[in-house]
Amino acid sequence: MPEFNDAAKAAYSVQDYSARSKIEGLEIVELRRFNDDGGAMTELGRLDGGKLQGLPGFEVRQVNYSVMEPLAIKAFHMHKRQTDVWYVPPTDKILLCVGDVRKGSPTEGVVQRLVLGDTRSMLVRIPPGVAHGAKNLRPATPSVIVYFVDVQFSTDEHCDEGRLPWDHFGASVWDVERG
């Protein structure tokens, strides 16, 4: 076994592979992608009278399509009433950063980073009170977010488009991890 020099010994640690804490109410549903030589097919969701199967209690009231330019960041958005359910196509690559700012939540203060797209197909449910932001990790092409919401957009007194500064959880959450 090799012996490390003093500088390496002082800085050494073993990689932590234990599961990271998950924000209460944040749900991930893996979607099946049927591919063949001609292309691929994915069901984004089945609706029963507006209710999305697989995500109990979530009723779709609007479906949105958002495009992010290369390396753009949109953050942080948060809602008092609205739940978002996000989907990023497997061709695209988005870093979703979520932070639980709900006072008294069992996971208050927890910040999670998830990579969406990049060959994977999934839905992510983001409950009200969970701040969320996105960065397009593709350096030269746009990435797309298709998302379902249970509150219709309005600009009047019912507007539920809350915002926090992009660096509310520290600017480094948007950096590519080193190490």
Ligand SMILES: Cc1cn([C@H]2C[C@H](O)[C@@H](COP(=O)(O)OP(=O)(O)O[C@H]3O[C@H](C)C(=O)[C@H](O)[C@H]3O)O2)c(=O)[nH]c1=O
């Ligand atoms: C959300 C929304 C916006 N708009 C209009 C209002 C503005 O003139 C324009 C841009 O709105 P906003 O800056 O809110 O859009 P994004 O920055 O793409 O943010 C949206 O997409 C990200 C991913 C989120 O997570 C947000 O919750 C959602 O607001 O679209 C509408 O007409 N309908 C709508 O439902």
